Amino acid sequence: MKKNKIIVIADENGLSWESLVLLEQQSEIYQAKNIQDAFSHLTVFSYHLVLIAVKQEPEIVCQIVEAIRKMVITPVLVLLPGHSEMRKKIIQAGADVVLEQSYTVEEIRLQAYALIRRYTEWKSERKEEVPVIVGKLEILPLQRMVKWDHEIVPVVKREFDFLYLLASTPGRVYTYGQIYQLVWQEYPHGDITNIIYCMVHRLKWKLKVVDKNAADIICSVKEVGYSLKVYKEL
Structure with missing residues (x-):
């Protein structure tokens, strides 16, 4: 149990x-x-x-x-x-x-x-699901589904967890260490910056397939980490 x-x-x-x-x-x-x-x-x-x-x-x-x-x-x-x-x-x-x-x-x-x-x-x-919406980005936590302008973005587990983390607090910058600990659910070790970069690169490519401007919602903060742009900034 x-x-x-x-x-x-x-x-x-x-x-x-x-x-x-x-x-x-x-x-x-x-x-x-x-x-x-x-x-x-x-x-x-x-x-x-x-x-x-x-x-x-x-x-x-x-x-x-x-x-x-x-x-x-x-x-x-x-x-x-x-x-x-x-x-x-x-x-x-x-x-x-x-x-x-x-x-x-x-x-x-x-x-x-x-x-x-x-x-x-x-x-x-409670039967309903409360989505997280930032601009055209919509995240359905129970279904673990990501949509951009109502079109499904085919993400894998860590890509979903990463987007959900950022979308929960738009504008907040998460460090590489925080992202690794919360998404990978283990303490940072190894070249985590490159590991996270590769994951984000694949995720941005998937977003661009749906909309060439969709990847711009993920903001890279040099030598620090990532954040999600708030809608008014798009």
Whole structure:
């Protein structure tokens, strides 16, 4: 049976070892290395729960929750290291549940279970697919299909994942390292710049077959990486 997926955003000692072990019994855990790493993963991968346990000022936690809520509709569970008057504001920022210092390991597990259960039930009731559209580019995530001006572009897995990554946040520049880690789903090694360049070259050729101007939507940032042009720039 496929496990649910939880992304954990935590400082050192922000989440106890006992809590992680208990959560791993019912879910697959990804521990983000930092906030930016978490945002990158949320842009590409689907999770059933975001668990935040950072020892930061409550105002910073609010900002993190607000940023996540703009990106995904995944449930957000926040653990606060102490009692705070910001609990209400954190919930208003988009958190679904905020637990304060008196929480127990079992309560974390139960809250995570309840949030994931409601989210998966809600997702199972959704039959429609929400496409990602940037200008004439249309990406259908469930069908893993790419269209340009309603015409299908025959892409393979990594080409699709690369386009979906860029189209999710048009204008944002992804470095070669970020692209390799998120598309190939492994840590960068070897000549990743050339590997990515060859993949993009093939993808651009496929786009040009459909429309000679279609490949221009992929923007190369010299010695950095790639981004997707927003429609008004085309």
